Amino acid sequence: MGLSGAAWATLLVPTFLAILTMLVYGYWDRITGKEYYVDDEILAYDEDLMVELRKEGKA
Numbered sequence: 833m834g835l836s837g838a839a840w841a842t843l844l845v846p847t848f849l850a851i852l853t854m855l856v857y858g859y860w861d862r863i864t865g866k867e868y869y870v871d872d873e874i875l876a877y878d879e880d881l882m883v884e885l886r887k888e889g890k891a
Contacts, residue, residue: 835843861867 856863
């Protein structure tokens with residue numbers, strides 16, 4: 833028994849959209865011409881935030 837056209841579309845369309853999304857996400861820096869990065873200040877802020885949330889019992 834083969835799948836109907838609608839069944840194939842239901843399987844393949846989301847798969848192709850997911851692959852396209854991953855490719856765009858992976859090459860977003862090249863597409864926009866902007867470089868996004870995380871530096872020590874951002875990491876320190878995130879670490880401090882996590883420590884505060886743990887003290888409050890929220891994380």
